Amino acid sequence: ERGERVAEVLDLCGLTPLRDAYAAALPVGQRRLVELARALADRPRLLLLDEPTSGLDAAQTARLGSVVRALDTTVLLVEHDMGFVMDVCDRIVVLDLGRVLATGTPAQVRDDPVVRAAYLG
Template sequence: MTEGLALRHISVHFGGLTALDDISLDVPPGAVVGVIGPNGAGKTTLFNVVCGFVRPETGTMTLDGQPLRPRPQQLTRLGIARTLQGIGQFSGLTVLENVMAGAGRDARTGVLSALFSMPRTDRDEHRLRDAAMSALRTCGVAEYAAARPDGLPYAVRKRVGLARALVARPRILLLDEPAGGLGAQEIDELATLISGLHCSVLVVEHHMDLVMSICDRILVLDFGKQVAIGTPTEVSADPAVAEAYLGADAGQPQ
């Protein structure tokens, strides 16, 4: 049995365009795995396959050896969490309530009942509140629990988004460009935070410094194909990787 998340021979086409071509990837328990590549390489598509937003035409996925056919609304139950693109927080709720809303549907009953005056059990509410506070502490932003997200610095809100993904204690955390919009020091702090998490992490990121410092393994994609896979050292020494980036418009690793 392959432990953790395993993708085998995943292919996705959009019309005549090959977004992913026979991609295989393992995310073992506790590992941090990065996906990089030039614009349009297929990184987000790979993410969306794992989240169930895109169905691959070929290939299989397993989670701890069990077939994985994710549906976006069932991710929490499967032990998978993702950060939302950008910020995506409710401005009418406090930071703590936003994080509580990140838990699965069952645990969310408390938040929903608070909003819509539905009956609830106080014990569930307390448990969820404790889990949310603990996730905020893990992300170093517990002091903002009672604040509304609107007025908070961008870096704090990004961390609240991370806490929101962590509240249900996922086995696998999917991070979609977590360093986007952050400064150099904030990225360093984020690297420390991600490295200290106790779950597996699959991260798509344009900041090479972050990817190189936190990832155990890196998959490099270009035009939907695997260009390289290996440790940060192996990947950065691979001529095919430099070629993929030099061929791209940006000319710089992203």
């Protein structure tokens, strides 16, 4: 069963062709997917992703986003790339200095005047 789960997670993350590669030899975007695959291998009920797009280029960010969207797992995402957040999240909680400013769908949060005032001046 463990081997089947590894194959499933590698496929989900697009890493099957790299299954025998050393993670340290991979580009940063693929290493990030390896980190995600390792976390997913144990079938977590909750996955915390802290700044997962940091250091990724647009193509790597898009690939990571497609993997996150395909997950059947609750994800708690801490991220400053608002395009990524709006693309992968169904529900968003916006914080400012530890205080909740808004909660809602991406559209609700994007259009919230309190959020706009805090982040756009």
